[in-house]
Amino acid sequence: MRFEGRTALVTGGASGIGAATARRLAAEGARVAIGDVNEEGARAVAGELDGFGCKLDVTDTGSVRAAVAAIGDRLGEVDVLVNNAGTDLFSYFVNTDEGMWDFVLGVNLRGVLAVTHAVLPGMQERRAGSIVNVSSEAGRVGSQGSSIYSAAKAGVIGFTKAIARESARYRVRCNAVAPGPIETPLLNAAPELLGELGERLKQGMVNQTVMRRSGEPEEVAAAIAFLASEDASYVTGQTLNVSGGLSMW
Numbered sequence: 713m714r715f716e717g718r719t720a721l722v723t724g725g726a727s728g729i730g731a732a733t734a735r736r737l738a739a740e741g742a743r744v745a746i747g748d749v750n751e752e753g754a755r756a757v758a759g760e761l762d763g764f765g766c767k768l769d770v771t772d773t774g775s776v777r778a779a780v781a782a783i784g785d786r787l788g789e790v791d792v793l794v795n796n797a798g799t800d801l802f803s804y805f806v807n808t809d810e811g812m813w814d815f816v817l818g819v820n821l822r823g824v825l826a827v828t829h830a831v832l833p834g835m836q837e838r839r840a841g842s843i844v845n846v847s848s849e850a851g852r853v854g855s856q857g858s859s860i861y862s863a864a865k866a867g868v869i870g871f872t873k874a875i876a877r878e879s880a881r882y883r884v885r886c887n888a889v890a891p892g893p894i895e896t897p898l899l900n901a902a903p904e905l906l907g908e909l910g911e912r913l914k915q916g917m918v919n920q921t922v923m924r925r926s927g928e929p930e931e932v933a934a935a936i937a938f939l940a941s942e943d944a945s946y947v948t949g950q951t952l953n954v955s956g957g958l959s960m961w
């Protein structure tokens with residue numbers, strides 16, 4: 713049981729990769745908190761795991777602070793933070809506007825900063841902790857129809873490295889995963905929003921993988937659990953592609 717006695721916070725844990733990660737960490741002994749803008753979904757998944765689900769909107773620092781305080785009261789201070797909450801609007805850049813830039817950067821990049829800012833000081837003080845940020849292959853290779861999202865996810869990779877450098881002396885590690893196309897509501901939002909074009913964008917990503925298939929949320933959860941655990945005790949500042957070989961650097 714790699715997470716026995718540990719408290720883990722998974723943002724965006726009501727669905728997809730976050731829900732699979734929450735289940736995996738709980739199965740390995742963690743007390744799991746799920747913070748999601750979808751409060752009902754967070755409570756539902758947490759209920760399965762004897763964990764704690766609450767409203768946490770990563771774009772609202774007040775909501776983040778309140779959720780982190782409530783989690784501390786209910787489950788103890790956060791030892792493992794998985795910054796997983798994310799979203800996309802899928803649009804070619806020429807068709808986007810400032811509101812879309814702020815929204816997509818707000819959730820996918822600023823949201824990671826906000827939650828880390830609320831949790832990291834405690835980890836540093838206690839001289840223990842592990843953070844895993846959910847980036848994306850989009851942040852490495854760029855994704856058509858997801859330019860702002862790609863920018864945000866590349867930002868998450870840079871942020872991960874900087875936090876790893878700043879926190880090593882406090883025995884806090886920080887890593888990232890870069891998933892490829894994973895079967896979740898987010899991936900399937902492109903076909904739903906854009907119809908045939910969205911289907912082509914999704915299929916284009918699948919075709920870029922050397923395994924020629926999409927991945928399952930549990931396959932990403934396993935990589936997140938590894939990086940979060942002591943099995944990765946000498947690993948920090950890294951971004952692990954979980955993408956069927958979509959990119960290899």
Ligand SMILES: NC(=O)c1ccc[n+]([C@@H]2O[C@H](COP(=O)([O-])OP(=O)(O)OC[C@H]3O[C@@H](n4cnc5c(N)ncnc54)[C@H](O)[C@@H]3O)[C@@H](O)[C@H]2O)c1
Pocket residue numbers: 723724725726727728729730747748749750753768769770771795796797798799819823846847848849890891892893894895896897898899
């Ligand atoms: N599915 C993929 O193909 C894929 C690929 C690469 C990276 N990712 C990343 O994986 C992560 C999880 O995505 P998923 O595919 O499981 O999608 P998903 O839509 O199934 O889950 C995303 C979760 O984030 C929550 N969320 C959205 N905005 C939020 C906010 N402001 N505050 C708190 N929670 C919020 C949603 O309510 C939802 O529960 C995201 O960061 C996403 O960018 C996904």
